[in-house]
Amino acid sequence: MKKLMFLAAMMFAAFTTASAQEQEPEVIAEFQPHWFLQLQGGAAHTLGEAKFMDLISPTAQLAVGYQFNPVLGLRLQGSGWESKGGWPNVPTNEFDNVYKWNYVSAGLDLKVNLVNLFGGWKPKRVFGMNLIVGGAANIGFNNGEANDLYQAVKNQTGYEMEYLWDGTKVRPVGRFGLDFDFRCSDRVSINLEGNANILTDKYNSKKAENPDWYFNALLGVKIALGPTVKYTVIEPEPVIIEPAPKPEPKPEPKPEPKPIVKKPEMKTEIFYPIREVVATGSEAAKLQNLISFLKENPDTKVDVKSYADAGTGNAKINQMYAQKRADNVKKALIEAGIDESRITAQSFGDTVQPYSENDKNRVSIAIAK
Secondary structure: HHHHHHHHHHHHHHHHHOOEEEOOOEEEEEEEEEEEEEEEEEEEEEEEOOEEEEHHEEEEEEEEEOOOOEEEEEEEEEEEEEEEEEEOOOOOOOOOOOOOOEEEEEEEEEEEEHHHHHOOOOOOOOOOEEEOOOOOEEEEEOOOOHHHHHHHHHHHHHOOOOOOOOOOOEEEEEEEEEEEEOOOOOOEEEEEEEEEEEEEEOOOOOOOOOOEEEEEEEEEEEEEEEOOEEEEEEEEOOOOOOOOOOOOOOOOOOOOOOOOOOOHHHOEEEEEEOOOOOOOOHHHHHHHHHHHHHHHHEEEEEEEEEEOOOOOHHHHHHHHHHHHHHHHHHHHHHHOOOOOEEEEEEEEOOOOOOOOHHHHHEEEEEEEE
């Protein structure tokens, strides 16, 4: 019976030694600053005394912006099409005369993502809400209907249009609103926006002793013009379950081993600012330390591997930067008196990213041993 139990224990130990626990790889998502494009169309309402539906007109908006981080973005927008006003009929007090004019508005908006501000950034979040605050210049033109209508019916209505204008008028605009993003993919989302625009009292040709307003409701698409997320997959190392060790016979005393003299080694990391290929400041001091080490240990050789960050530029440009970094380190070593036969210099461009932090990948790593 004892032999059977011992045999079963040995088989279990052999099985657990050969197997490993399977683990899911870890995926790290990192936000990427990017440009974006918005294309929208919808309806505008010019605040006035006529019936609500009589003052509805078409509108469109085109915007190009930059998302600096998950919370803050800035966009340059152009919008416009048509606005409307109502002419009162004094005897009946009904606004049965409606006139329209055209406008174009161009301005700058700050966008604050409220969901990311209060809930943190998540790359797969479906819904986003942005607060919009900005300003613009409103260019009004084609106001002929108001002028013609005034001349035709002013004697009948008895109503004075005190702020009639003609030609082209430019007025400052303050604007605020909200827009909502519904994510379709990392780069595309459906966008719903509502904004309010405030102007001087002269916009609709009528004097009301208060500012004029128009409101836009817009539906469209938002397209990121570059990657918005960088995914890094970290494969886990297998966890091996070791069996309990078998008792071994007591080893006989062995002679003391000879001491192992460890060969001197040195690792140097030289970091560069963006688009720089020559070590400066404290990074140049690291290079001098490497030169001193190589001179003090003439039997050692050095392997220089240079990289560029994948977050900027493109593969061709990054390969060029990495190669120049490797060549400049090698040149500095040779000029300091290190024999070229002791130096190996390689460029990996942005094909390999030794660090998870993007900016650290503008680096030359030299290992001397």
